[in-house]
Amino acid sequence: MSVVGVVGAGAMGGGIAQVAAVAGEEVQVCDAQPGAAAAATERIAAQLQREVDKGRMTPDASAAARAGVQAVDGVAELAGSDLVIEAVVESLGVKRDLFKELERACRDDAVLATNTSTLSVTDIADGLEHPERVCGMHFFNPAPLMRLVEVPVGALTSDEVADQVGGWAELWGKTAVRCASTPGFIVNRVARPYYGEAQRILEEGVADCAHIDAAMTAAGFRMGPFALADLIGNDINLASATSVWEQTDEDPRYEPTRAQRDLVARGDLGRKTGRGWYDYAAGAPAPVEVDADLARAVSERVNAMLVNEAAALADRGEATPDDIDTAMRLGTNYPFGPLAYGDVWGAPRVLDVLTALHDRHPTGRYRPAERLVRAAATGGRLHG
Ligand SMILES: NC(=O)c1ccc[n+]([C@@H]2O[C@H](COP(=O)([O-])OP(=O)(O)OC[C@H]3O[C@@H](n4cnc5c(N)ncnc54)[C@H](O)[C@@H]3O)[C@@H](O)[C@H]2O)c1
Structure with missing residues (x-):
């Protein structure tokens, strides 16, 4: 048994505790807001009771x-x-101050972890002893x-x-993948084109949100990019997109x-405001039928970008191909790891889709990853 400290008792800190x-x-939770840590322990108690009620956990x-x-x-x-996990607001200044405080308060051999989604671990640790x-x-x-759980x-x-x-x-029953703190x-890096490419297809007038979403669910994704963005x-x-860019x-x-x-400037933030890519005034949008050719054109374009993004990350040596695919299946519920998918589809075909896009839009957005070019030229694998 380890002694685990959790700082920040919000949505994430409570869940992690x-x-x-x-x-x-043995878990100790604290929060800068008086009463927040106690409230988190009550939320945890209620969640645990729910697990008992559903028969997924014994009362003991x-x-x-x-x-x-x-x-x-x-x-x-x-x-x-032994371990402290920080889950406070996403602010570099706040996190840096907190880690300085943790370094003073904790044992020398305690591990100090951050649950940040967008900040650099290197920057958070900067200036510590x-x-x-x-x-x-x-x-x-x-x-x-x-x-x-990603371990950046x-x-x-x-x-x-x-x-x-x-x-x-x-x-703790999780699957850990290691990556560089980039x-x-x-x-959050490899998933960018799921939304970004879908939005470009929309902007180009190729299809509307409902048909693009239908194309992606037909390709095996649980939710289309627009419905998912409205939910998030x-x-x-x-x-997230701006931070990576x-x-x-x-x-x-x-x-x-x-x-x-x-969309964001208009305040159309999604389900939480009643309107986003879709209007939720009359409930959830009805699913539409999508013609097979359109479905293929849309899903090939989005999938080629996902494969390319995963290949570029592997090129940079920021994570192993195995960890990349595992992360995308478990972190986003994608039906497949993008590199394994690229191998099934065939690197030459993925490269063709990107090359055609690059010829039409020579901005650099569609530049193929080295790994993809190599696999296409040699018959090698993206995942292997
Ligand atoms: N919400 C998500 O989907 C998600 C997913 C993964 C990671 N994260 C990351 O987890 C962290 C927390 O996110 P959240 O959604 O739980 O936020 P939240 O707003 O629900 O909770 C943050 C908590 O931190 C407390 N806090 C702020 N400054 C503090 C300080 N100096 N010392 C102690 N407590 C302090 C606040 O009072 C609040 O209770 C962020 O870094 C976020 O980027 C969020």
């Missing part, structure tokens, strides 16, 4: 997990932690349900600490579309 407690750890296991989570007043009380013990531990929402490794993170963080995630890590929130989706020196691969920016 629950995951650790269910796995038998639920009581043990509940007893394992405790609200504490502040970081000073985390002095005995022991940046080697800072590592990413990126859970997905809702943490108790989502199996994936900062420039100064030690291998041993990254192994320890991955080990905790696996011990913009979007694996999932277009403000959150745009912030800005952090990659405005690489045309990630440039947010005019259509998305306009």
